[in-house]
Amino acid sequence: MAKKIIIIGSGLAGLSAGCYAAMNGLETLIFEHHAVPGGVAASWKRGGYTIDGGIHFVAGHKEGNGMHKILAELGAADPALFADMHDYGRFIHEPAGISIDMSGDIESLANRLKSLAPADKEKINEFFRGVRAFRGHDLSTVGMGNPPELASIFSRTKEMWQMRSFLKYFTGVYAKKISDYIADVETPWLKDLFYNLFLPESPVWFPMMMLAIVADRQAGFLAKGCLPFVLEIEKHYKALGGKISYRSTVAKILVENDKAVGVRLEDGQEFKADYVISAGDGYNTVFKLLGGEYIDDIIKDRYETWPPCRPFLTISYGVNREFKNELPLNTILLKKPLMVGNEEVKGLLMRIMNYSGHFAPAGKSVFQIEVETGFDYWYNLQNTNRQSYDNEKQWLAAALLQIAEKYYPGISAQVEVTDVATPYTTWRHTLNKRASWGGWLLGADNMMEAIERSLPGLSNFYMAGHWVMGGVPGVLLSGRHAVQLICRDEKKKFTVKLPT
Ligand SMILES: Cc1cc2nc3c(=O)[nH]c(=O)nc-3n(C[C@H](O)[C@H](O)[C@H](O)COP(=O)(O)OP(=O)(O)OC[C@H]3O[C@@H](n4cnc5c(N)ncnc54)[C@H](O)[C@@H]3O)c2cc1C
Structure with missing residues (x-):
């Protein structure tokens, strides 16, 4: 009988783990907190526009690269999904x-x-x-x-x-x-x-x-945005026989005799499995779902001292205008800093999704401004004063449009749709600690550190995702790694089946 694997989270890492597990004859079930797959690799529709809230670019999307090989294995190597940068x-x-x-x-x-x-x-x-x-x-x-x-x-x-x-x-x-x-x-x-x-x-x-x-020329934008890219992998996962349950938040990883044996959902339902892979938030996994029982000093120190990536406030505008000769990524250091929440913001990123026709109707474009901002301000405001939270979003959308107006005169009058996503939004949909967009903030001190996928003293459990290895290639590979480790435990050869 096939061994059963439960995977927590259907971000890129969870979907990747699911595909490789299914390729290796394991019966897989993913539980996902949100209603759609992708985690932080998210895009959504607003009045005829596709708002992309994630991945700026992917490294190694072309044939001949290690990343392309992984994409091919996961059914997401179609060149139409990418636009060269x-x-x-x-x-x-x-x-x-x-x-x-x-x-x-x-x-x-x-x-x-x-x-x-x-x-x-x-x-x-x-x-x-x-x-x-x-x-x-x-x-x-x-x-x-x-x-x-x-x-x-x-x-x-x-x-x-x-x-x-x-x-x-x-x-x-x-x-x-x-x-x-x-x-x-x-x-x-x-x-x-x-x-x-x-x-x-x-x-x-x-x-x-x-x-x-x-x-x-080995970097590519996601030509259709994040969600269509993610859906290709989800489609492949399902074609391999994988199952997925949305709006299903795992509240506890069930453990018997220091062995992971299944999960309990927030609604109390329990599901048994031979192995559990967590591809959700690292802190939540280690300290809440497992009660902090399987850590050592290294893990404790990491969770106490490593900061997560600083979250973004993302304001997107559907604009009745073409930006034909503009560059898609523009970093602007401001002469006059802007107050965002309780912080002074000195710089911002303007993204123009003009690298494909998939984001807006003909002749129109999606124009986006991202600023780094604190988590606490947005989280507390949303929880204590919803009206102020909404007012602040509205105010910032107008203030940032004023800045855009300097570079693209007339843009304010051409805006048809405005969408504001705060760190609270990111946290609500992904549960990532402090709305991190990429797991740990990896710097000179910790970028080279290899993070183990298992926890000390706990068997039949592995971690995947950007809390163990970051970036799109990293998280996709981390899903593969978790299954390689299960195959090792099962004394089976790890195998890969390319889509037919
Ligand atoms: C704006 C932005 C720009 C980026 N730019 C780039 C870039 O240019 N290049 C690059 O390589 N990377 C980039 N990244 C980072 C990259 O997209 C992420 O690191 C990667 O997608 C993370 O995937 P993941 O599966 O590890 O985690 P996540 O995407 O966080 O997925 C985790 C999933 O688990 C689910 N989950 C969590 N807890 C539970 C639970 N208890 N029960 C059930 N489900 C649960 C969540 O809902 C979520 O769907 C960017 C990210 C953002 C947001």
Whole structure:
């Protein structure tokens, strides 16, 4: 008889785990808190527009990459799902009056930066030497081949060998936080540009790698948005025989003699299984669903000291306008900071979904502004004063549109639909701690740390998702890893069946 697996969560990690489990002859049932799959990889309809609230871009979507192989295994490699990304976006520094298109042609980008910031020529040269070192390699799944439990000296050596030409960038000055690396940059706006290439906590090598991926044309936008991408994987999961139950929140993982044996839902129903995989929020899994009984000092320290990713406030506008020659990603550092909740916001991301015709009716577009904001403010406001919460959303939608008006005169009058998603919205639909969009905020201090998928003292249980490995390739692989570990326990060969 087939062994039964219960999976908590139908985000990308849970769906991936479900597909690989079904490919390996296991009977799978996913319980999902929300009414739709995808977790933070969400998109939704508003009056003829598709609002995309998630993934900015995916690395390695093209054939020949490790990520493409995983996408093919999960039934989501159709090229129509992706639109190639040609540049890293536009960087606008209002105080300095600088606007730079971060071209995928990194030589011309480096030259432009040097011509605008000659005092920092050496730093720019050094940074772009790193970008060049990462070019020409499949970086999408590098170092993610195995879960720590299955990594051997041989597999680690093999990975090191694959990385040999850029290995030095994982050490020394390049392993420092970008915010430390730029301490000696003389040109203030260039400092801000480096600082905002990715997260300021990231090690220097990370934005180097991202620029290399874009320069190699190995990054893609989701051409139809997050949900259609997720639904391809859900379709494949169901075709493999997998079952899924929506609006089903797991309240407890059932354990007998230190072995996971099933789950109890919030409504009290209990379901038995041979294995449980949690692909939901890490904190909730470890401390609530399992009562904090299976931790050691390392896990305790991680949950006490590692911060989650800072959440976003996302305001989307359905606009009766085309943005034909505009770049899809625009980072803007404001001259006059804006108060969002109780925090001063100095920068924002303007996204224009003009890379495919799937987001809006012909001649129209979705225009979006994302700002990093605190969780507590929105959570407390929603819970204590719903009217103020709604007023604040409305006020911000208008204030941010005023900023957009400076760049796209006339846009205010062209808005047909406005949608505001706060960190509270993200938390309500995904249960991620503090509405994190990507699990842990991974910086120079913890990005290289391998997180085990099992918990000490508990058998027949594994974790997947962005609390054990981040980014879209990472979470998809983490689902695969959980099933590899179950196959190991079952003394079965892990197998992959490509969709027919
Ligand atoms: C705005 C934004 C931009 C991003 N940009 C990028 C990018 O450019 N590139 C990139 O690689 N990544 C990006 N990411 C990150 C990436 O999308 C996520 O890390 C990834 O999708 C997380 O998948 P997951 O399955 O691990 O977790 P989630 O998506 O959080 O899924 C977890 C699921 O579990 C369910 N769940 C939780 N608890 C329970 C429970 N008790 N019972 C039942 N169900 C439960 C939740 O409802 C949810 O559906 C971005 C994310 C966001 C939001």
